[in-house]
Amino acid sequence: MKALYKKEAKPGIWMTHDAPVPAIGANDVLIKIKKTSVCGTDIHIYKWDAWSQRNVPLGLITGHEYVAWSTRLAARLLALSLGTGFRARASYVRNLPQLPQRAQAFVHSAEGHCVNQPGAFAEYLCLPAANAIKIPDGVSDDFAAIFDPFGNAVHTALSFNLVGEDVLITGAGPIGIMACAVCAFAGARHIVITDVNDYRLDLAKKMGATCTVNVAKQSLATVMSELKMGEGFDVGWRCPATGCIPLHDRSDAAGRKNRHAGILPPIWASIGARLFSRPDHQGIYGREMFETWYKMIVMVQSGLDLSPLITHHFPIDEYQTAFETMASGQSGKVILEWS
Numbered sequence: 001m002k003a004l005y006k007k008e009a010k011p012g013i014w015m016t017h018d019a020p021v022p023a024i025g026a027n028d029v030l031i032k033i034k035k036t037s038v039c040g041t042d043i044h045i046y047k048w049d050a051w052s053q054r055n056v057p058l059g060l061i062t063g064h065e066y067v068a069w070s071t072r073l074a075a076r077l078l079a080l081s082l083g084t085g086f087r088a089r090a091s092y093v094r095n096l097p098q099l100p101q102r103a104q105a106f107v108h109s110a111e112g113h114c115v116n117q118p119g120a121f122a123e124y125l126c127l128p129a130a131n132a133i134k135i136p137d138g139v140s141d142d143f144a145a146i147f148d149p150f151g152n153a154v155h156t157a158l159s160f161n162l163v164g165e166d167v168l169i170t171g172a173g174p175i176g177i178m179a180c181a182v183c184a185f186a187g188a189r190h191i192v193i194t195d196v197n198d199y200r201l202d203l204a205k206k207m208g209a210t211c212t213v214n215v216a217k218q219s220l221a222t223v224m225s226e227l228k229m230g231e232g233f234d235v236g237w238r239c240p241a242t243g244c245i246p247l248h249d250r251s252d253a254a255g256r257k258n259r260h261a262g263i264l265p266p267i268w269a270s271i272g273a274r275l276f277s278r279p280d281h282q283g284i285y286g287r288e289m290f291e292t293w294y295k296m297i298v299m300v301q302s303g304l305d306l307s308p309l310i311t312h313h314f315p316i317d318e319y320q321t322a323f324e325t326m327a328s329g330q331s332g333k334v335i336l337e338w339s
């Protein structure tokens with residue numbers, strides 16, 4: 001099968017046409033990938049940074065944001081589904097006669113610590129059937145393909161009360177931008193997002209931010225004063241990659257109310273708590289199985305619009321351009337089309 005993999009220990013990603021179709025285990029489903037989205041983690045691997053060199057084995061097929069068709073269940077699951085015994089994912093199995101069903105599926109390897117497992121930049125992927133979620137009507141393939149990072153944003157944002165609150169989001173990456181949409185959906189008052197990238201701040205505005213701040217050009221304190229926010233923010237999230245402590249510090253000082261703080265990834269929670277002596281710093285990781293997924297589906301069905309964030313589509317054979325576009329910082333989510 002066709003797949004993208006890390007062939008050599010240097011920047012880049014390579015295509016093969018000869019990867020074996022994964023063998024299906026007793027409790028597995030084989031899915032045919034329809035769309036994949038390029039994650040920031042994929043860009044780390046593409047650039048072959050120090051983290052990737054430590055964590056990603058050469059030869060690995062990468063990728064973990066996708067929507068797929070389910071094609072084949074393992075024989076045991078199929079047998080169970082024909083009887084009455086298979087209840088755990090009843091809605092999923094009920095649709096077997098109409099296979100292939102459109103399914104967004106995810107594995108724990110979507111979380112960074114398992115990036116050494118075979119991924120979704122491939123025509124086929126095998127995963128535990130219980131980890132597949134059927135995507136219902138009202139959720140487009142494009143949206144389903146970015147449910148993995150959307151889940152991070154939803155899980156982060158909904159870890160706190162938002163109704164009537166003032167929120168500060170540091171970092172207008174895809175997760176920060178989607179967090180804006182969730183805050184707006186959930187009824188926050190001021191949704192202020194900072195970055196040093198105007199392209200991404202514009203996307204955040206389209207997705208529900210009430211105020212965008214380029215901290216390389218503007219002072220957050222001035223913006224807060226214009227918004228008459230004497231008491232600071234109720235909730236603050238830090239969503240940039242590592243190495244941004246100085247500006248974190250500045251935005252932290254803006255949160256004098258300091259009721260809550262969420263930080264991605266969790267390591268910053270302990271560092272933040274120690275740096276700022278604040279026990280209410282909370283590290284947030286991944287998504288909740290399956291509560292976050294149900295919430296995502298319902299919010300999208302109820303009108304939360306992710307489309308401004310999806311800025312580029314490429315056929316899979318143009319994967320080089322897709323990765324370069326994502327790496328440039330001048331994009332929202334970039335989707336690769338497999339069929």
Ligand SMILES: NC(=O)c1ccc[n+]([C@@H]2O[C@H](COP(=O)([O-])OP(=O)(O)OC[C@H]3O[C@@H](n4cnc5c(N)ncnc54)[C@H](O)[C@@H]3O)[C@@H](O)[C@H]2O)c1
Binds near residue numbers: 241264286
């Ligand atoms: N914990 C989890 O489960 C989980 C899952 C996915 C991603 N993450 C992490 O969440 C973070 C956000 O993910 P993403 O894909 O949106 O990241 P991203 O790297 O695409 O975006 C980060 C943004 O932060 C901006 N930024 C950098 N320094 C800044 C500063 N000082 N002030 C304001 N903005 C600044 C960058 O310009 C960029 O737009 C990343 O650190 C990622 O590793 C965590």
